[in-house]
Amino acid sequence: MTQPQTAIAISSLTKTYANGFQALAGIDLDIKRGEIFALLGPNGAGKTTLISAICGIVQPTTGSIKVCGYDSVADYRQARMAIGLVPQELTTDAFESVWNTVSFSRGLFGKPRNPVYIEQLLKNLSLWDKKDEQIRRLSGGMKRRVMIAKALSHEPEILFLDEPTAGVDVELRKSMWAQVRALQQTGVTVILTTHYIEEAEEMADRIGVINKGRLIVTESKDTLMHKMGKRQMAFTLRDALQAIPPALSHYALVLTEGGRKLTYTYDATQNGNDVSDLLEQFKTHHIRPTEIDSYRSSLEDIFIQLVEA
Ligand SMILES: Nc1ncnc2c1ncn2[C@@H]1O[C@H](COP(=O)(O)OP(=O)(O)OP(=O)(O)O)[C@@H](O)[C@H]1O
Ligand SMILES: [Mg+2]
Incomplete structure (x- = not known):
């Protein structure tokens, strides 16, 4: 059997x-x-x-x-x-x-x-x-x-x-x-x-x-x-940004710390990582990061998402 x-x-x-x-x-x-x-x-x-x-x-x-x-x-x-x-x-x-x-x-x-x-x-x-x-x-x-x-x-x-x-x-x-x-x-x-x-x-x-x-x-x-994996990049900006330029509105960007921190959240498994495009856009809009921290979902994060779902 x-x-x-x-x-x-x-x-x-x-x-x-x-x-x-x-x-x-x-x-x-x-x-x-x-x-x-x-x-x-x-x-x-x-x-x-x-x-x-x-x-x-x-x-x-x-x-x-x-x-x-x-x-x-x-x-x-x-x-x-x-x-x-x-x-x-x-x-x-x-x-x-x-x-x-x-x-x-x-x-x-x-x-x-x-x-x-x-x-x-x-x-x-x-x-x-x-x-x-x-x-x-x-x-x-x-x-x-x-x-x-x-x-x-x-x-x-x-x-x-x-x-x-x-x-x-x-x-x-x-x-x-x-x-x-x-x-x-x-x-x-x-x-x-x-x-x-x-x-x-x-x-x-x-x-x-x-x-x-x-x-x-x-x-x-x-x-x-x-479904669950998220990655984030946190950009510390040299100059405080008043608002996210409308041209970048299709990126999941969040501005915090009085305009000095820009956080970008993206899908872990998305084809063709578009971070380089975003950096190009930053240049165009005179956004100058002095530091970049990257972050990916931990089990804890996925877990919390699952439990709250
Ligand atoms: N012999 C036992 N009698 C009573 N409760 C038990 C016994 N063995 C385990 N448990 C309880 O059952 C639950 C599950 O334990 P288990 O060891 O399966 O967890 P686990 O997922 O392997 O955890 P860990 O990641 O810490 O190894 C726990 O709350 C534990 O206290
Ligand atoms: Mg165990």
Whole structure:
């Protein structure tokens, strides 16, 4: 009973914790095979709960979850076998070597030893030269990569990354993005949670925004950025401007600070960035910026727009 195109099918999922708190309030979501899906939401939105339910760590209160066609409760073992999970809280045996940790994890899933696979995995994650190192001697970023190797040790079809780059520096974040994309090339479906819109923007094919246990939006990234993404440029002007010249009225310009600040808001995904046209116009109208600050919507902004909609 495999559904070739659907990696995960979630219907009417709710979760109420033992203390009566409802963390998931009716989730319907299908994840396609081979896609990278980013789950965005503020602290406490229910991201980890949702992932935990899919992975069978948290028991759903109502609703159903199918993983590669297997029910997450009734066919728990098969469903779990298809999943690799990198949890939000990193936990590893500090004194074990990288090689042993990853190999042992494969064994836990009852998979026969496969040193060739593990070697390739460690190489793909740039960990091969650290294979004999104790985990405690690795940097934070390396530890995260070990967690990913561990999660992939049993060759799962689906990889969950719960906040993979929280507290990770920009350079390493970029290298992790590249590694995740490389994984997608090998056919792995990736679901990640993040607070960073840039991360979702960079990585995801599709984005789900979750708030208070509800998926308030599920869209392809391009659609979401198109609908919600705004960019702004704030020009500090050398000479105060009395009013915006009528010739510029078709630009979304706002004049503040006694005419010394001009803010231009534009669509993040508009074809042909027209900022250069605007600058030409400034010149024509003797508007002279001394400083330009650019700004783009954060998840927070998009979020506020969504919640207020
Ligand atoms: N075991 C539990 N018992 C009771 N409530 C819980 C339990 N685990 C989580 N919660 C609550 O459920 C809500 C969702 O938590 P969850 O960890 O899923 O959020 P999250 O979106 O992953 O947040 P973060 O971005 O901070 O990781 C929170 O209000 C949390 O306090
Ligand atoms: Mg979480």
